[in-house]
Amino acid sequence: MLYLKKYFTEGLIQFTILLSLIGVRVDVDSYLNNQLPPLREIILGPSSAYTQTQFHNLRNTLDGYGIHPKSVDLDHFFTTRRLLNQVRQLDRLSVPTPELNTWLVHRDSETVVSAGSHSSPSITLDNGAGLDNANSPDVTPAMRGGSGAPESTYNLNAAESTLGAVASEENQEPGRNGGEDLSKEDIDLIDVLWRQDIDLGAGREVFNYSNRQKETEEEKPRPQESNNGTEQERWRNGVNAQEAQPVDGETGESIPEQECLRLLEATFPFGQETEFPAPVVATETAVSTEDVPSTSQGVLTQLTQAEPQLDLEQQWQDIMAIMELQTMDANTTLVQNNTVVSVSNGTRDANNSNYVHTTRSTPINQDVSLHQATLPSCSQDFPQMFPPQFDSDSTTPRPTMLRLASGNSSNINSTFGATNLTGVFLPQVNSSSNITTTPILPDPFSALLEESMLDEISLLDLAMEEGFSQAQASQLEDELDSDSGLSLDSGHSPASPSSSETSCSSAASSSSTSATFSEEGAVGYSTDSEVATAETEDGAAGGYQPGFSKLCRMSYQDPSQFHNLPQLDSISHNHTYNLQLSSAFSERPELPLSTAKKSIRDKQSSKLQPHQDLMDKHASRDERRARSMKIPFTNEKIINLPVEEFNELLAKHHLSESQLALIRDIRRRGKNKMAAQNCRKRKLDTIINLEQNVQELRRNKARLLKEKMEFIRTIRQMKQKMHGLYQEVFTQLRDEEGRPYPPNEYSLQYGSDGSVLIMPRSMASAEQNRKPEKKQKDKKK
DNA sequence: CTACTTTGTCATTGG
DNA sequence: GGCCAATGACAAAGT
Numbered sequence: 092m093l094y095l096k097k098y099f100t101e102g103l104i105q106f107t108i109l110l111s112l113i114g115v116r117v118d119v120d121s122y123l124n125n126q127l128p129p130l131r132e133i134i135l136g137p138s139s140a141y142t143q144t145q146f147h148n149l150r151n152t153l154d155g156y157g158i159h160p161k162s163v164d165l166d167h168f169f170t171t172r173r174l175l176n177q178v179r180q181l182d183r184l185s186v187p188t189p190e191l192n193t194w195l196v197h198r199d200s201e202t203v204v205s206a207g208s209h210s211s212p213s214i215t216l217d218n219g220a221g222l223d224n225a226n227s228p229d230v231t232p233a234m235r236g237g238s239g240a241p242e243s244t245y246n247l248n249a250a251e252s253t254l255g256a257v258a259s260e261e262n263q264e265p266g267r268n269g270g271e272d273l274s275k276e277d278i279d280l281i282d283v284l285w286r287q288d289i290d291l292g293a294g295r296e297v298f299n300y301s302n303r304q305k306e307t308e309e310e311k312p313r314p315q316e317s318n319n320g321t322e323q324e325r326w327r328n329g330v331n332a333q334e335a336q337p338v339d340g341e342t343g344e345s346i347p348e349q350e351c352l353r354l355l356e357a358t359f360p361f362g363q364e365t366e367f368p369a370p371v372v373a374t375e376t377a378v379s380t381e382d383v384p385s386t387s388q389g390v391l392t393q394l395t396q397a398e399p400q401l402d403l404e405q406q407w408q409d410i411m412a413i414m415e416l417q418t419m420d421a422n423t424t425l426v427q428n429n430t431v432v433s434v435s436n437g438t439r440d441a442n443n444s445n446y447v448h449t450t451r452s453t454p455i456n457q458d459v460s461l462h463q464a465t466l467p468s469c470s471q472d473f474p475q476m477f478p479p480q481f482d483s484d485s486t487t488p489r490p491t492m493l494r495l496a497s498g499n500s501s502n503i504n505s506t507f508g509a510t511n512l513t514g515v516f517l518p519q520v521n522s523s524s525n526i527t528t529t530p531i532l533p534d535p536f537s538a539l540l541e542e543s544m545l546d547e548i549s550l551l552d553l554a555m556e557e558g559f560s561q562a563q564a565s566q567l568e569d570e571l572d573s574d575s576g577l578s579l580d581s582g583h584s585p586a587s588p589s590s591s592e593t594s595c596s597s598a599a600s601s602s603s604t605s606a607t608f609s610e611e612g613a614v615g616y617s618t619d620s621e622v623a624t625a626e627t628e629d630g631a632a633g634g635y636q637p638g639f640s641k642l643c644r645m646s647y648q649d650p651s652q653f654h655n656l657p658q659l660d661s662i663s664h665n666h667t668y669n670l671q672l673s674s675a676f677s678e679r680p681e682l683p684l685s686t687a688k689k690s691i692r693d694k695q696s697s698k699l700q701p702h703q704d705l706m707d708k709h710a711s712r713d714e715r716r717a718r719s720m721k722i723p724f725t726n727e728k729i730i731n732l733p734v735e736e737f738n739e740l741l742a743k744h745h746l747s748e749s750q751l752a753l754i755r756d757i758r759r760r761g762k763n764k765m766a767a768q769n770c771r772k773r774k775l776d777t778i779i780n781l782e783q784n785v786q787e788l789r790r791n792k793a794r795l796l797k798e799k800m801e802f803i804r805t806i807r808q809m810k811q812k813m814h815g816l817y818q819e820v821f822t823q824l825r826d827e828e829g830r831p832y833p834p835n836e837y838s839l840q841y842g843s844d845g846s847v848l849i850m851p852r853s854m855a856s857a858e859q860n861r862k863p864e865k866k867q868k869d870k871k872k
Numbered sequence: 873c874t875a876c877t878t879t880g881t882c883a884t885t886g887g
Numbered sequence: 888g889g890c891c892a893a894t895g896a897c898a899a900a901g902t
Contacts (some may be wrong), residue, residue: 766892
């Protein structure tokens with residue numbers, strides 16, 4: 092059964108991938124929206140943790156039996172949403188990630204980054220370069236040379252290097268430059284901060300680039316049915332390099348592959364074999380230096396071009412990249428030399444997406460995310476972002492920020508280009524970027540969602556600040572939901588989905604087996620006693636029915652109904668809790684008979700007794716006992732008959748004391764069995780209901796957060812407007828001699844009556860304490 | 873062989 | 888008090 096499930100699931104996944112590649116993805120969407128059961132079930136069923144739920148709901152709907160009425164639509168809604176996202180990501184799976192290639196662009200022959208192909212160290216260096224040499228045009232040519240730039244060219248900002256080392260901690264070769272920059276305290280601090288992140292719900296691997304990389308590499312071969320070794324070999328041979336470059340395929344021409352390899356080997360003398368594909372990096376380097384402008388603008392341009400259909404996740408990454416860039420700007424005010432080559436198309440799943448994000452951000456400022464991840468919540472920073480009074484001191488940074496805020500939300504490039512942020516913005520960006528990273532991660536984000544709402548707010552707010560449109564915000568909400576759903580699913584699903592799939596995917600076989608068993612039971616009775624046969628038939632046709640119909644509502648009718656549903660034929664769940672094997676046959680002899688059953692029938696004709704022994708093995712203990720005691724009616728009748736009829740039945744036959752005891756035991760056990768099955772089903776439904784409730788609550792929470800973001804944005808805009816007016820008025824103010832008031836000495840004060848006063852700042856501060864009387868200097872022009 | 877899940881059974885409780 | 892459903896707990900069987 093497990094194999095069947097696995098096979099089926101894999102087949103579905105492959106089918107889905109195929110569909111995605113072909114472009115049916117959109118159609119899948121529409122199918123899902125149209126609530127077309129078959130395709131949805133086929134595609135999403137096996138991978139859905141809620142399939143079982145859907146089944147139950149469907150069954151409940153069909154047979155009218157619902158212990159815990161649930162909203163099927165909600166269920167479908169959540170499941171389809173989340174799974175559709177996964178399916179969408181699947182089609183990007185086919186495209187390897189070119190983003191890794193970026194590192195080498197900045198990397199020179201300097202052996203600084205020991206781990207070689209690992210991007211994190213190189214990024215650190217890149218940041219250093221970006222910080223110090225951003226304006227020097229030599230950098231790029233030097234890098235293009237590949238080996239010319241000395242290490243001294245890249246003066247590492249101490250903090251950046253530290254952070255970079257953090258990012259690559261486990262990959263970093265001690266003794267190399269990157270590692271040398273780390274002091275013991277730095278490492279300790281890093282570890283502490285990391286632990287904090289882990290405590291927050293973000294696994295260490297979240298920030299561990301090498302881990303993510305491993306994951307990615309592990310996942311790559313899977314769809315291609317190739318192992319790691321061959322896969323890496325392919326990478327080395329550049330096979331994937333071309334696949335990885337959907338935008339510009341002939342990148343390899345710039346630098347011969349062998350040369351690239353040599354260069355790489357010279358740069359990264361060790362660990363190549365296990366590291367990420369070197370040839371790709373090299374080729375991509377060539378591409379990046381030649382085709383892509385080494386400005387962030389160019390980067391983003393390519394980003395958007397490479398992925399015309401940026402989905403939510405992609406947008407998230409874009410935003411994060413922007414924010415990280417701005418953070419970088421805030422630190423250095425220089426970004427441009429960071430030649431982020433190409434943006435990954437290869438977002439595969441949540442984890443990978445995170446990985447991609449990090450990778451992409453790496454060339455820009457890979458440290459940011461990690462560093463930010465360790466920063467405390469920005470809730471305290473939040474109020475500081477918008478100090479109530481407009482001091483002339485703070486006017487310089489703010490206009491930029493405001494410009495960003497009012498910028499076209501849909502135009503990432505423009506937003507991206509406006510990167511003249513000063514340090515004012517930095518703390519918030521830093522502190523919030525932690526969460527910025529997390530939304531892509533299902534579980535860590537869920538944890539954060541629970542724990543640090545304010546962080547979320549500031550994050551989302553920042554996103555809005557950076558031009559997060561309403562539509563994007565709603566998409567963000569969806570992402571949040573899907574994430575939470577994922578967390579719910581992925582967190583607990585290993586048990587429930589497997590069970591559901593296991594039992595469901597084999598509905599046909601199980602039904603056939605049940606038919607087999609029941610037939611066997613009936614045959615056994617018929618052979619054992621002619622009377623028994625008569626009784627069985629009588630029972631099936633007679634007064635037994637009413638009592639049984641009650642049972643049938645939730646158990647027996649279901650499987651047959653679902654066999655008629657094509658989508659459930661393949662993925663149906665066999666929760667035939669109350670289905671009695673013998674009853675299944677005696678009541679529904681028309682049930683489809685499996686080949687096994689047919690063979691059994693053949694065997695019965697030839698040699699009956701051995702088969703009975705075999706079937707006795709599979710028959711329930713009570714059935715065997717009943718047979719051995721020569722109970723003249725079926726267990727199903729014993730169990731399901733109403734009390735009166737049951738008593739009548741007992742009275743009709745002259746049974747021994749032991750027989751009566753056995754019959755009563757059989758009845759008790761049978762009823763209890765069904766009760767247990769119902770109980771379990773109910774329990775399961777309860778759990779699922781709770782999950783749905785949690786999702787709903789999360790949804791509400793996300794909605795409220797969104798609303799709050801909207802409000803904050805509005806307030807911010809109003810403040811900006813007010814600040815603009817303030818500046819306008821203040822600059823036009825002249826004293827008696829026609830000279831402008833120095834902004835650092837005077838400020839405008841607003842009266843409660845709407846009047847505006849200009850007064851010295853020293854007075855203004857004192858004035859705030861004693862409010863009312865002021866000297867009227869209303870000199871409004 | 874072990875771990876985990878599923879399923880059946882028993883004992884108990886409450887309607 | 889008997890019947891029955893529900894449920895926790897345990898064990899056997901299956902995966």
